Amino acid sequence: MQYVIGIDLGTTNSALACAPLSALGDPHHLPSAHLMAIPQLVSPGEVRDEPLLPSFLYLPGPADFPEGSLALPWDQKPDAIAGSLAQKRGAENPGRLVSSAKSWLSHTGVDRTAAILPVNAPDGVRKLSPVEASLRYLEHLKRAWNSRHEDAPFEEQQILVTVPASFDAVARDLTLRAAEEAGCRDVVLLEEPQAAFYAWIERHPDWRERVEVGDLILVIDIGGGTTDFTLIAVTENAGELALERIAVGEHILLGGDNIDLALARFIEQQLAPKTRLDMLQLHALWQQCRGAKETLLAEGSAQKDAPVTILGRGTGVVGGTIKAKLRRDDLERILLDGFFPAVSSDDMPQRVRRVALQEIGLPYAADAAVTKHLAQFLRQHASTAQRGAVRRGPSGLACPTHVLFNGGVLRANLIRDRLMDIVHGWLTWEGMPPAVPLTGDDLVHAVARGAAYYGLARHGRGVRIRGGIARTYYVGIETAMPSVPGIPAPLKALTVAQFGMEEGSSASIPDREFGLVVGEPAEFRFFSSSTRKDDPPGSMVEDVREELQELTPMEVSLTDEGGAGGVVPVSFETVVTETGVLQLWCVARDGRRWKLEFNVRERIAPA
Amino acid sequence: MSRMVLAFRCLFDVLLHGRLSDQAATALRLGTASAAPASAAAPPVRPGEAALQLLAILQRDSRLVDFLMEDISGYSDDQVGAAVRELHDQCRQSLTRYVRLVPVIDAVENARTTVPGGTADPSAVKFIGNVPAQPPSAGILRHKGWRAASIELPPAPRDGAAVIAPAEIEVEE
Numbered sequence: 001m002q003y004v005i006g007i008d009l010g011t012t013n014s015a016l017a018c019a020p021l022s023a024l025g026d027p028h029h030l031p032s033a034h035l036m037a038i039p040q041l042v043s044p045g046e047v048r049d050e051p052l053l054p055s056f057l058y059l060p061g062p063a064d065f066p067e068g069s070l071a072l073p074w075d076q077k078p079d080a081i082a083g084s085l086a087q088k089r090g091a092e093n094p095g096r097l098v099s100s101a102k103s104w105l106s107h108t109g110v111d112r113t114a115a116i117l118p119v120n121a122p123d124g125v126r127k128l129s130p131v132e133a134s135l136r137y138l139e140h141l142k143r144a145w146n147s148r149h150e151d152a153p154f155e156e157q158q159i160l161v162t163v164p165a166s167f168d169a170v171a172r173d174l175t176l177r178a179a180e181e182a183g184c185r186d187v188v189l190l191e192e193p194q195a196a197f198y199a200w201i202e203r204h205p206d207w208r209e210r211v212e213v214g215d216l217i218l219v220i221d222i223g224g225g226t227t228d229f230t231l232i233a234v235t236e237n238a239g240e241l242a243l244e245r246i247a248v249g250e251h252i253l254l255g256g257d258n259i260d261l262a263l264a265r266f267i268e269q270q271l272a273p274k275t276r277l278d279m280l281q282l283h284a285l286w287q288q289c290r291g292a293k294e295t296l297l298a299e300g301s302a303q304k305d306a307p308v309t310i311l312g313r314g315t316g317v318v319g320g321t322i323k324a325k326l327r328r329d330d331l332e333r334i335l336l337d338g339f340f341p342a343v344s345s346d347d348m349p350q351r352v353r354r355v356a357l358q359e360i361g362l363p364y365a366a367d368a369a370v371t372k373h374l375a376q377f378l379r380q381h382a383s384t385a386q387r388g389a390v391r392r393g394p395s396g397l398a399c400p401t402h403v404l405f406n407g408g409v410l411r412a413n414l415i416r417d418r419l420m421d422i423v424h425g426w427l428t429w430e431g432m433p434p435a436v437p438l439t440g441d442d443l444v445h446a447v448a449r450g451a452a453y454y455g456l457a458r459h460g461r462g463v464r465i466r467g468g469i470a471r472t473y474y475v476g477i478e479t480a481m482p483s484v485p486g487i488p489a490p491l492k493a494l495t496v497a498q499f500g501m502e503e504g505s506s507a508s509i510p511d512r513e514f515g516l517v518v519g520e521p522a523e524f525r526f527f528s529s530s531t532r533k534d535d536p537p538g539s540m541v542e543d544v545r546e547e548l549q550e551l552t553p554m555e556v557s558l559t560d561e562g563g564a565g566g567v568v569p570v571s572f573e574t575v576v577t578e579t580g581v582l583q584l585w586c587v588a589r590d591g592r593r594w595k596l597e598f599n600v601r602e603r604i605a606p607a
Numbered sequence: 608m609s610r611m612v613l614a615f616r617c618l619f620d621v622l623l624h625g626r627l628s629d630q631a632a633t634a635l636r637l638g639t640a641s642a643a644p645a646s647a648a649a650p651p652v653r654p655g656e657a658a659l660q661l662l663a664i665l666q667r668d669s670r671l672v673d674f675l676m677e678d679i680s681g682y683s684d685d686q687v688g689a690a691v692r693e694l695h696d697q698c699r700q701s702l703t704r705y706v707r708l709v710p711v712i713d714a715v716e717n718a719r720t721t722v723p724g725g726t727a728d729p730s731a732v733k734f735i736g737n738v739p740a741q742p743p744s745a746g747i748l749r750h751k752g753w754r755a756a757s758i759e760l761p762p763a764p765r766d767g768a769a770v771i772a773p774a775e776i777e778v779e780e
Contacts, residue, residue, distance in 0.1 A: 043667065046761035066764060278777070309693040317673045318682050323689040 001186070002152045004459075006033060006160045006195070006451025007141060009134060009175070011102045012224030012257065013052040014038075016141050017448035018157075019456055032202060033452030035445055038144050040083030044069035050084060051445070053144075057098040057136050058086035059118070059126055064093070074143040080128075082140040091283045095122045100225055101133035103362050106164070106171040106251055108551055113174070131174050138182035158458075159184040160451040164228045165191040165248035165470055168528055169582040170552045170598050176581055189580045190454050192447050193219035193230035194245060194465050196406035199450030200440045201463060208241050210438075211402065216391045217438070218400035220374070220419060222409040227252040227370055229377045231398060232465060233390065245467035246390060246500075247381035247398070248530060252373055254365040256290075256409040262334055262368075263289035267308055267324050275322060281310050292326040297412035304328050332414065339368055340418045345375045345397050345426040371422050378426070380531045393430025404438040411443050468500040469576055472532050474541060474548060475584075476525030491525070493541040493548055497574040497582060499533040506575040508587070509538045515567040516586065521557040523599060525550065537574065554596040556586050570594075660763050663771045664705065669698035672771055705760055711752030720748040 001021060008015045019033040037049035044065045058081050060070065070078055090097030098117045105112055107130075115127035128136070138161075142154040161179050163172055172189055179187045197219055201207050211217070215234040221227070229249035235242045264286045268277065277285060285308065292306035305327040312320015336342075349367035367373070378398045381390075391399045403423060405416055416437065424434045440446055457464050474493035494512060501507065516522045527548040535541065541548065558568055570586040573593070577583060584596040665671040674694055679687055702708075711731050714720045722732055722744050731752065734742055 043664075043761070045764055069764065307689070307692060309689055311670060311690060311693060315673045316677055317670050317694065318677055318679050318687050318690040321686060321690040321693075323686075 004455025008448040015448035017452040041085035054087040056087040104130035135178040159187040166251035195447040195450035199446035202453045215401040221406040223407040243465040248470040468502040471528040473497040474527040495535040508573040668701035707756040721745040
């Protein structure tokens, strides 16, 4: 093993950073991680190095590209292409484009190992599962790496793959499975906001002078497709500063793409009444709005507006050109009122509307107000955080002392300042001093860099954030009651793994035994909560529906080894592996063990 | 050119002028000052193929050919301006990505400048105005000139090189 490789497998863009292990000499000075440019097809017949790999996969058909124009340095005839060309061609032919695979990977409403992507693929087009799509991106990165490092094959390096902190145990397990299938032998998962914080530490070797025991760091990560919150507490361990990740938010499908789409909708309404835009022009409008937004939000920009131009279709460019302007005050209004409104700290986001019959699609956030989601996060987690390290105000709100920003959206000063203002307002209301923004740089690549840093930290150099599992997990148990037709037996939940259970530890729940029939698969309903942190293993939750989220069921099949058959009484044991993956085992009295596997094949109705 | 003649030609060219003449360079199949350095390394290309490829790239990335072939006489300056701003931006990005352009003489325009190397190569420096019988070694720089320091085109498409932009057919439901 010569390198640690950090991979940011993003919803819209992926990045890879690496650091050589050979440079590990001085324990107080870690070698810095650097990004690897990723060779990819950018046009037919043209492979170019780009800093990011757009997380798009295109499944080319017979009439898509000229013969031989998809050759990569490592594959003369790929059956699917990843990256920039996939993104461009996919805009023209969306039926063959796989996008947002990562959001599908964390979607509990579908079978994530079934070939469901592209969702709107026409008949006759091959489909892939969300797991396989993730695998394809990782494979592209692997082969790109190997084409540059013949003496250090990817398969033999230490790989760190980042996942959103809000990923549940199933999504983490599937990500790990994809990484292993891509050939990673030594792979560890890391939460993205933690990786962003590691990147900050990497850039600030004097970080111990910048924070003190009792501080609470809020990480706000807003990427292209998702928003993720995390709280990290600064604690003390054997006289040294230590870091502990004490809360993570829910999975919120809301990000920069939503902002660009909102701007495009707004501009479309401003166009002359009879203007008709075709599919490609709408896509161009979206891109143009993103460009105009970035121009106006760029540091030091004083422009009052930025042009939005959609060139004419057909061979007439000038004749069909549609022009509009994105004005700064409109942009600010849409951003600040729509996505970052000034709200009080008890303003909660609107609940998701649930329609009985839903079209298959991603569960996008119902409320676009990021600040309301933030308020909910700080409120919910303060009310249950038990570890004493959380600073909170009189009303129970968690009160951060520092805020770290990450993700492309937060490159804009306007948005960072707005968030700081709002958090400041909440803190003042609680009678707390203002929080300090931690300036990170390179908000787009920090996660990959931070992951590589963490890889070095695992080799005993540098600080590690203690976190453990990000949720509490439960197994559903039907209560013993006389059955009533039409009414399901009430369900209770047995806690099998508590929030914060650390990597490399295990817990057994000996008091509860279940009789399992040998040779027949037994299925358990599986639940989680990111807010109930105080349920110790073995405790029961009476009302499952109120606070718990149902995940994919788990199943186990007891093999008939001795040929004895019959019923075996078993109890549960929970293990969190060193790589950060939760495992559930059934243990018989004589010590025999069977692992429970996620059953993602079955479609699950929302709880 | 026979080998002997070529050998003497090269000798005298270098002795008298300090550089190979274009004819000698061509006979030796060396790149000349006006030819692109990158094309020397690339496999032999059919005449015009690289030019068509560059046109195709500029059309693909910025729709330059659409623009040049369009009759714009009927449109207002405003309308043309809006299209050109967008087009210019993308055209420039794509041009600078594949061709590295540098001035022939990197000096201030409209100021006095000396001809680099003392004597001028007519393909690189053009004298205008009251030019004396013997080309001078200095004058007012009116245009810096452009030179391609390098060209890095992607591998040429195997066939259909004469197609600058494919026709597009949309399939409706």
